[in-house]
Amino acid sequence: MSQLKPISHLDNTPSTPGKFKMDKSPYPHRLRWHSSLAKLAFWSFLFLGLILIFFLRSPSPSPLSDPSRRSLRTSNWGGPAWEKRVRSSARVRSRNGLSVLVTGAAGFVGTHVSAALKRRGDGVLGLDNFNDYYEPSLKRARQALLERTGVFVVEGDINDSALLRKLFDVVAFTHVMHLAAQAGVRYAMQNPGSYVHSNIAGLVSMLEVCKSASPQPAIVWASSSSVYGLNSKVPFSEKDRTDQPASLYAATKKAGEEIAHTYNHIYGLSITGLRFFTVYGPWGRPDMAYFFFTKDILKGKPIPIFEAPNHGTVARDFTYIDDIVKGCLASLDTAEKSTGNGGKKRGPAQLRVFNLGNTSPVPVTDLVSILEKLLKVKAKRVMLKMPRNGDVQFTHANISFAHRELGYKPTTDLQTGLKKFVRWYLSYYSNSGKKAAG
Numbered sequence: 001m002s003q004l005k006p007i008s009h010l011d012n013t014p015s016t017p018g019k020f021k022m023d024k025s026p027y028p029h030r031l032r033w034h035s036s037l038a039k040l041a042f043w044s045f046l047f048l049g050l051i052l053i054f055f056l057r058s059p060s061p062s063p064l065s066d067p068s069r070r071s072l073r074t075s076n077w078g079g080p081a082w083e084k085r086v087r088s089s090a091r092v093r094s095r096n097g098l099s100v101l102v103t104g105a106a107g108f109v110g111t112h113v114s115a116a117l118k119r120r121g122d123g124v125l126g127l128d129n130f131n132d133y134y135e136p137s138l139k140r141a142r143q144a145l146l147e148r149t150g151v152f153v154v155e156g157d158i159n160d161s162a163l164l165r166k167l168f169d170v171v172a173f174t175h176v177m178h179l180a181a182q183a184g185v186r187y188a189m190q191n192p193g194s195y196v197h198s199n200i201a202g203l204v205s206m207l208e209v210c211k212s213a214s215p216q217p218a219i220v221w222a223s224s225s226s227v228y229g230l231n232s233k234v235p236f237s238e239k240d241r242t243d244q245p246a247s248l249y250a251a252t253k254k255a256g257e258e259i260a261h262t263y264n265h266i267y268g269l270s271i272t273g274l275r276f277f278t279v280y281g282p283w284g285r286p287d288m289a290y291f292f293f294t295k296d297i298l299k300g301k302p303i304p305i306f307e308a309p310n311h312g313t314v315a316r317d318f319t320y321i322d323d324i325v326k327g328c329l330a331s332l333d334t335a336e337k338s339t340g341n342g343g344k345k346r347g348p349a350q351l352r353v354f355n356l357g358n359t360s361p362v363p364v365t366d367l368v369s370i371l372e373k374l375l376k377v378k379a380k381r382v383m384l385k386m387p388r389n390g391d392v393q394f395t396h397a398n399i400s401f402a403h404r405e406l407g408y409k410p411t412t413d414l415q416t417g418l419k420k421f422v423r424w425y426l427s428y429y430s431n432s433g434k435k436a437a438g
């Protein structure tokens, strides 16, 4: 002890951090060296521990923050009563009917496809994470509609592999209609992480479970017309290049098509990708132009209409929801079986991509004119240079391949389709006492 006293006295902080003062006496020097090493180790551990606690407790970085993650934490599934509902919803009630898992079932296209499948006697189970990208009350209203037709919509995320596996344990789905996605071209600049989370990670999570399922289901999923990106050759044909995406949304859909190729090639999954062209109609998405133009025209708010350089026309091949539903059902009906089993490929499997458009592009200015007539209100038009935020100047589908293989033949023009949309809009927001968000 007596020897330690002078040492502790001498054991001052070194004049230069990281360096030790030299001591002529060899013995005290060794002791001081050991003591300093012990202190260094102690403080290092404490420091590392604090860093670890900080990272474990801190939220994910904001650019990747994703509303859909919330539902991962709150998803509530399992138990005998829940399994009974799942089984009953997925039960096939017609001869040669399909048993279909519809992801994104509370979404716009998902609701319409689920209801149409159920109507013709197929077994349908819905899955949706009910995220708040747009008004969740609209998704809940769609869910209520589906429940009335006998479709149970499970609340959960496609990234929740345990949930997906459980669904396949309970039901031997013959088909998956994969419509869950982060949609919207312009929102990708605000929340890029949500596109990676849903359109890439979510797709892979879903394909992983499908590839291991026994029997493997056939998959039909939503790609997008946006994969044609900056192409200028019209109309867009499935053989055209798709390597110039103009938005992250488009890039994730294009990535999805490549991922589909991989799972088809390695595991024998039968996969059909559908390139939807600006789908509109009743129960539509409030983030889309036709929808919020309607809301703003009625409110007397200005409508921002994008125009290309030199006052060039911006146009879309707007496609009515009922035509899209027919294309989806025909894709399910013509999908061949997957060839793999339990994760092993047994032979080549079907891999298809189809354009589902209307083949009749309409300028956005004409869309506004139709809405003005239907709403009997003059729009306050504000012409704006098209911002460089993911938009493309026009889209136009060549649908000859879908026509040949699926018998796809759209029959609703924009005027007729918008009339049905406006009728729904007015009744939904006035009769139900609901207010359009925003």
Ligand SMILES: O=C(O)[C@H]1O[C@H](OP(=O)(O)OP(=O)(O)OC[C@H]2O[C@@H](n3ccc(=O)[nH]c3=O)[C@H](O)[C@@H]2O)[C@H](O)[C@@H](O)[C@H]1O
Residues within 6 Å of the ligand: 183, 184, 185, 223, 224, 225, 226, 276, 277, 278, 279, 287, 288, 289, 290, 304, 305, 306, 314, 315, 316, 364, 391, 392, 393
């Ligand atoms: O086919 C697709 O794959 C995509 O279709 C849809 O994208 P878009 O075709 O861009 O539809 P949408 O936003 O309704 O804009 C329509 C038009 O209004 C113009 N537009 C838009 C906003 C605005 O403020 N002003 C304006 O002029 C705008 O320039 C455009 O010309 C889906 O949202 C997308 O999820 C994806 O499915």
